[in-house]
Amino acid sequence: MTTVTSWTAANSRRLAREERRRRLGPLGVLTHVALLIWTLLVMVPILWTFLASVKSEDEIFGDAWSLPATLRWDNFARAWEQAHIGQYMLNSVIVVAFSTFGTMLVGSMAAYVLARYPFRGNRAIYLLFVSGLAFPVYLALTPLFFVVQNLGNLPVIGPFIGLNTHAGIVLVYIAYSMPFTVFFLSAFFRTLPTAVGEAAMVDGASHTRVFFQIMLPMARPGIISITIFNILGQWNQYQLPLVLLQERDKWVLTQGISDVSTAAGYDQDWSALFAALTIAILPMLVVYTLFQRQIQSGLTSGALK
Amino acid sequence: MIFNRYRRGLFIISFLAAPVMLYLVYVISPYLQAFYIAMTDWRGVTATPTFIGLDNFVRLFGDETFWKAVTHNVLLLVLLPLITIVIALFFAFLLNVGGAQGVTGIRGSKIYRVVFFFPQVLAVAVVAVLFQQVFRPDGSGMLNGPLMALGVSPIGFLSDPQVAFWSVLGVMVWQAVGFYVVLFSAGLASIPRDMFEAAQIDGAGRMSLFFRVTLPLLWDTVQVAWVYLGILALDVFAIVWVMTDQHGGPDWSTTVMAAEIYRNAFQYSRFGYASALGVVMFVFTVGFAILSLRLSRRERIEY
Numbered sequence: 278m279t280t281v282t283s284w285t286a287a288n289s290r291r292l293a294r295e296e297r298r299r300r301l302g303p304l305g306v307l308t309h310v311a312l313l314i315w316t317l318l319v320m321v322p323i324l325w326t327f328l329a330s331v332k333s334e335d336e337i338f339g340d341a342w343s344l345p346a347t348l349r350w351d352n353f354a355r356a357w358e359q360a361h362i363g364q365y366m367l368n369s370v371i372v373v374a375f376s377t378f379g380t381m382l383v384g385s386m387a388a389y390v391l392a393r394y395p396f397r398g399n400r401a402i403y404l405l406f407v408s409g410l411a412f413p414v415y416l417a418l419t420p421l422f423f424v425v426q427n428l429g430n431l432p433v434i435g436p437f438i439g440l441n442t443h444a445g446i447v448l449v450y451i452a453y454s455m456p457f458t459v460f461f462l463s464a465f466f467r468t469l470p471t472a473v474g475e476a477a478m479v480d481g482a483s484h485t486r487v488f489f490q491i492m493l494p495m496a497r498p499g500i501i502s503i504t505i506f507n508i509l510g511q512w513n514q515y516q517l518p519l520v521l522l523q524e525r526d527k528w529v530l531t532q533g534i535s536d537v538s539t540a541a542g543y544d545q546d547w548s549a550l551f552a553a554l555t556i557a558i559l560p561m562l563v564v565y566t567l568f569q570r571q572i573q574s575g576l577t578s579g580a581l582k
Numbered sequence: 583m584i585f586n587r588y589r590r591g592l593f594i595i596s597f598l599a600a601p602v603m604l605y606l607v608y609v610i611s612p613y614l615q616a617f618y619i620a621m622t623d624w625r626g627v628t629a630t631p632t633f634i635g636l637d638n639f640v641r642l643f644g645d646e647t648f649w650k651a652v653t654h655n656v657l658l659l660v661l662l663p664l665i666t667i668v669i670a671l672f673f674a675f676l677l678n679v680g681g682a683q684g685v686t687g688i689r690g691s692k693i694y695r696v697v698f699f700f701p702q703v704l705a706v707a708v709v710a711v712l713f714q715q716v717f718r719p720d721g722s723g724m725l726n727g728p729l730m731a732l733g734v735s736p737i738g739f740l741s742d743p744q745v746a747f748w749s750v751l752g753v754m755v756w757q758a759v760g761f762y763v764v765l766f767s768a769g770l771a772s773i774p775r776d777m778f779e780a781a782q783i784d785g786a787g788r789m790s791l792f793f794r795v796t797l798p799l800l801w802d803t804v805q806v807a808w809v810y811l812g813i814l815a816l817d818v819f820a821i822v823w824v825m826t827d828q829h830g831g832p833d834w835s836t837t838v839m840a841a842e843i844y845r846n847a848f849q850y851s852r853f854g855y856a857s858a859l860g861v862v863m864f865v866f867t868v869g870f871a872i873l874s875l876r877l878s879r880r881e882r883i884e885y
Contacts, residue, residue, distance in 0.1 A: 512705065554708065
């Protein structure tokens with residue numbers, strides 16, 4: 278008796294499932310086709326660039342889809358040395374390392390105080406930071422250039438933070454990353470429980486200690502998300518360095534790549550351009566593959582808050 | 583007690599001093615100065631600016647190039663969110679509820695998401711140079727090579743003023759879609775499965791599943807996406823400046839507000855005029871932000 282019931286139950290479930298599948302139609306195959314088309318759209322231009330980076334000049338100017346006769350690794354050497362991609366990359370690493378660290382330190386401090394310490398003017402300062410989210414940076418571009426130039430004339434510290442200095446652009450990056458960092462992290466600090474910090478205060482911990490030893494570790498998920506967000510944003514920045522770093526040896530990678538593309542036309546060295554592009558893309562591909570889950574959630578979490 | 587209050591105040595000041603200082607010097611003060619500079623004829627580093635009132639704004643109204651740039655921004659403002667959201671919603675739907683049962687994700691959905699998202703982590707300047715090569719006008723271009731092999735005459739993706747703008751839009755969509763697929767997938771994941779199952783048992787097909795269940799439940803996320811893409815469309819610079827011929831050409835067919843501001847300020851040294859253009863751009867951006875905030879006030883669906 279029981280076997281019969283379970284058989285009919287299983288059977289009717291199967292029938293229902295088939296009925297549903299029939300109604301949904303043979304979309305399975307089409308679904309995969311659509312998804313594969315976009316996969317190809319994304320991958321093919323990138324793989325094509327990788328392929329061209331080991332071609333000779335003649336092969337690049339010939340048929341776009343020909344395979345290289347021999348692999349020309351010397352393209353990479355030329356891109357790294359003569360086109361200075363190595364230098365630009367190093368500059369980018371230095372700038373982003375300092376600016377992201379600075380952004381996170383200063384930004385989390387501001388966000389924490391604004392989220393957790395009510396005082397007169399708190400709301401005003403918070404709104405001042407957050408209002409920056411709506412301003413187009415292009416409005417500030419001209420005056421910013423002169424602000425940085427004038428700061429360069431300050432005694433003692435001037436030469437370090439003026440135009441064409443990495444410290445100068447680090448400070449600019451930190452300032453322009455404040456709106457989103459403060460907005461996101463103060464929302465995050467507000468969700469954390471207060472009890473742990475209060476207990477530590479009763480035990481005699483200072484405000485500063487509570488922040489660095491208790492609140493900051495508790496806020497780790499938010500800190501990681503927004504750190505990734507800032508690293509990528511500052512690494513990919515093009516507009517600000519274009520204005521503030523005009524000396525070639527200070528350039529960051531994005532400036533370098535777009536210059537190589539202009540120079541390739543004069544020098545007739547397109548293979549070095551493709552090698553330079555590959556050098557710019559490959560590390561991102563590796564880092565992205567390793568941390569894709571964190572990167573995806575880091576970049577999208579801001580939108581979902 | 584008083585000592586504690588004092589310590590608290592000191593703590594607040596010491597934590598806020600650096601960020602507020604940096605922000606005032608590098609962000610707030612340039613923005614405020616820009617509004618003043620916009621009313622001067624400032625042209626160089628040494629020359630003292632003369633106050634000329636609203637002359638820059640009057641001149642701006644007759645500036646055909648700038649209005650071309652505005653037209654392009656407005657076109658992007660409409661098309662970029664529309665196209666990107668439609669494509670991203672379609673893929674997010676297929677990936678998350680497109681499975682055989684109609685309620686589960688399809689096989690390999692994780693890999694697709696990883697691949698789709700990748701362009702987002704590349705710098706816009708790098709993407710611009712990449713597509714410059716893809717769009718080459720002769721047989722050495724990735725797209726024109728196969729076209730010419732098929733006997734079709736090559737398309738001037740970047741050299742034909744009729745086509746160049748669409749190439750820019752295409753690249754922007756190419757880079758943005760993956761981000762919104764992931765965003766919408768996250769939104770879909772937070773919708774209980776029962777919703778889809780219930781709708782199916784009630785006889786919903788794939789189409790009505792999408793339009794009557796998925797879309798209404800995702801509406802909040804779609805609005806966020808709309809605002810983000812709108813800002814992206816108004817702010818676009820690097821892709822145009824790096825990828826197109828003559829930074830916004832050919833024949834101004836791809837130029838945008840940001841490119842005109844940069845050109846006027848740092849190539850023509852018209853700092854006053856560039857700031858006036860910046861003020862116009864500011865009005866557009868803030869206007870868009872306010873408009874989208876007002877329009878998005880809609881009842882949330884709780885579940």
